[in-house]
Amino acid sequence: MEITLESPLDMHLHLREGAMLRQVAPLSARHFAGAVVMPNLTPPVDSLERLRAYRAAIMEAVAPFTFTPWMTLFFRPYPTATLAAARDEIIGVKLYPEGVTTNSAGGVRDLEAVEDTLAAMERLGIPLLVHGETHGFVLDREAEFLPIYARWAKRFPRLTIVMEHITTAAALELLERFPNLAATVTVHHLLTTLDDVAGGLLQPHLFCKPIPKRPEDRAALQAAALRAHPRLMFGSDSAPHPRERKEAAACAAGVFSAPVALALLAGLFARHDALANLQAFVSDNARRVYGVTPPARRVRLARRPWQAPERYGDVVPFYAGQTLEWQVTDVEP
Ligand code: NCD
Numbered sequence: 001m002e003i004t005l006e007s008p009l010d011m012h013l014h015l016r017e018g019a020m021l022r023q024v025a026p027l028s029a030r031h032f033a034g035a036v037v038m039p040n041l042t043p044p045v046d047s048l049e050r051l052r053a054y055r056a057a058i059m060e061a062v063a064p065f066t067f068t069p070w071m072t073l074f075f076r077p078y079p080t081a082t083l084a085a086a087r088d089e090i091i092g093v094k095l096y097p098e099g100v101t102t103n104s105a106g107g108v109r110d111l112e113a114v115e116d117t118l119a120a121m122e123r124l125g126i127p128l129l130v131h132g133e134t135h136g137f138v139l140d141r142e143a144e145f146l147p148i149y150a151r152w153a154k155r156f157p158r159l160t161i162v163m164e165h166i167t168t169a170a171a172l173e174l175l176e177r178f179p180n181l182a183a184t185v186t187v188h189h190l191l192t193t194l195d196d197v198a199g200g201l202l203q204p205h206l207f208c209k210p211i212p213k214r215p216e217d218r219a220a221l222q223a224a225a226l227r228a229h230p231r232l233m234f235g236s237d238s239a240p241h242p243r244e245r246k247e248a249a250a251c252a253a254g255v256f257s258a259p260v261a262l263a264l265l266a267g268l269f270a271r272h273d274a275l276a277n278l279q280a281f282v283s284d285n286a287r288r289v290y291g292v293t294p295p296a297r298r299v300r301l302a303r304r305p306w307q308a309p310e311r312y313g314d315v316v317p318f319y320a321g322q323t324l325e326w327q328v329t330d331v332e333p
């Protein structure tokens with residue numbers, strides 16, 4: 001069995017900087033024609049100058065692959081003029097509540113105070129990307145954030161709001177209520193639950209924010225992805241950390257899935273007889289939601305067992321050392 005995908009896209013990706021960027025960027029660029037690049041560096045990407053330098057570093061790291069890094073600015077209460085100047089160079093602005101995840105210390109403390117900026121983004125047609133978690137009990141954080149999405153979706157009906165890395169059936173229900181909401185979902189949230197992370201021996205390489213939830217949440221996410229819900233997009237949230245930051249007493253959050261993501265998705269869609277919907281889930285939905293055109297690149301996958309590497313440099317990937325049913329067999333650079 002085989003499938004050829006036209007320009008697969010990763011609509012939520014952490015590429016980091018420096019040596020880590022050079023290590024991981026080619027792995028994404030090999031399989032994906034473009035990706036939405038997260039701005040949670042230290043310090044965050046919150047100026048056009050920094051954004052341009054970061055984009056240049058990414059372009060250098062992904063050569064020779066043809067790959068579009070769609071850049072995001074880290075949410076600040078930017079003046080309208082700043083947003084207007086940035087508009088043509090960004091795909092959106094990423095909002096993190098303060099302290100909810102890796103490198104979000106400079107995030108938003110008062111969610112009531114952002115609305116002037118959201119109004120300006122709506123006028124300018126700049127999408128809002130959100131890490132939607134509160135500071136509540138860890139399993140409830142996403143559910144507690146849903147009323148905030150609902151309020152913004154209602155107040156700013158022409159603002160595209162992307163609920164990043166959704167993990168619950170409740171988030172999918174909210175997606176149905178507002179046409180200006182879209183969402184990304186990761187491959188690890190399609191394949192794991194909290195049991196995989198902490199039900200047996202603790203698995204630091206599966207630990208991420210938001211934490212994977214219950215079997216019924218995973219089932220709902222799978223059903224929506226497998227039918228290629230038109231406003232649900234693949235976003236890996238591939239988030240590499242050096243091994244010593246994961247295999248540690250205080251383990252950093254993030255699953256490094258970039259090199260295995262497409263193969264795992266092909267396996268999942270094939271097992272459910274849904275391969276025909278994979279193109280929409282990994283590319284077409286994102287093109288429509290964001291109105292973007294990626295570079296034309298074909299990526300072929302085949303049902304042929306493959307063992308995922310134990311490491312890429314000092315980063316341990318999702319499914320390290322395990323056998324995957326599918327593999328990427330051919331890529332156009
Ligand atoms: C991400 C990271 O490491 O940057 N970590 C994660 O667990 N997903 C940040 C994020 O997207 O929350």
Ligand code: ZN
Pocket residue numbers: 012013014038237239
């Ligand atoms: Zn992320």
